[in-house]
Amino acid sequence: MTADPVWVKSERQRERERVLASQGRRTASVATISTILFVALAVVVVVNSPGWPRVQETFFDPEMFLRSAPAVAEGFLINIKIFLIAEPLILVVGLLVALVRGTKNPALFPLRALATFYVDAFRGVPTLLVILMVGFGLPALKLQGIPNDLVTLGVIALTLSYGAYVAEVFRSGIESIHPSQVAAARSLGLSHGKTLRFVVLPQAARRVVVPLLNDFISLQKDTALVSTIGLVEVLRQAQIIASQTFNYTPYLVASLLFILLTIPLARYTDHLSAKARKRQGS
Secondary structure: OOOOOOOOOOHHHHHHHHHHHHHHHHHHHHHHHHHHHHHHHHHHHHHOOOOHHHHHHHHOOHHHHHHHHHHHHHHHHHHHHHHHHHHHHHHHHHHHHHHHHHOOOHHHHHHHHHHHHHHHHHHHOOHHHHHHHHHHHHHHHOOOOOOOOHHHHHHHHHHHHHHHHHHHHHHHHHHOOOHHHHHHHHHOOOOHHHHHHHHHHHHHHHHOHHHHHHHHHHHHHHHHHHHHHOOOOHHHHHHHHHHHHOOOHHHHHHHHHHHHHHHHHHHHHHHHHHHHHHHHHO
């Protein structure tokens, strides 16, 4: 019995790998050096500017940073709560609206028209105005069952605003599925509902993951807009401390908290986008 042949890299292959490794090291070195030089230059320009001492005292006070961090972080928990509640509601609203807009049944034309109006209206109105109208308008109706809780009102406003954007994302994903997929499913005996559930939606969901994540990165930041209706979340808490101390370092604390939350999601979005490009290329 003869042994299986062992694959051995050729000299040309080994040379190619050495060249690629050398190029990679050179590229990394150039990128590192240029980044260090750019950061050093920016620091020198900012520190030597005439107004830097005043800016440092007002925005970068270490003592105020430590004093304000616990209270600002406590307010940030409310932002996270709003985000975690609003996100699944937005997905549900967006998907339902997208499905209604895509229906061809003449009997459902009123619902389709209503869904179209909803998308057009809430995509055209700034999120801040939606929050103000919901936050002050709904309680003013004094109807039974209308919530007065500011967190609930903020969640409703963000869901209405972002649901319109997410609906269009879902609709574009559904429409990107080739009609042959639907025809093949129907030829196998699947009903329209089962075709949508088992064939169209799974493929569409994979295609819209990256756009949805980008929308939710924006949603994380826009939770701060709920402060306009009086909710003491991270931005309002920073404003309160700043107005009491005449120091804006609490805003720096709030900014860093948002960055710590959004950057991991942004990098994960880039990772998924790169995987999608690689899968399409292969």
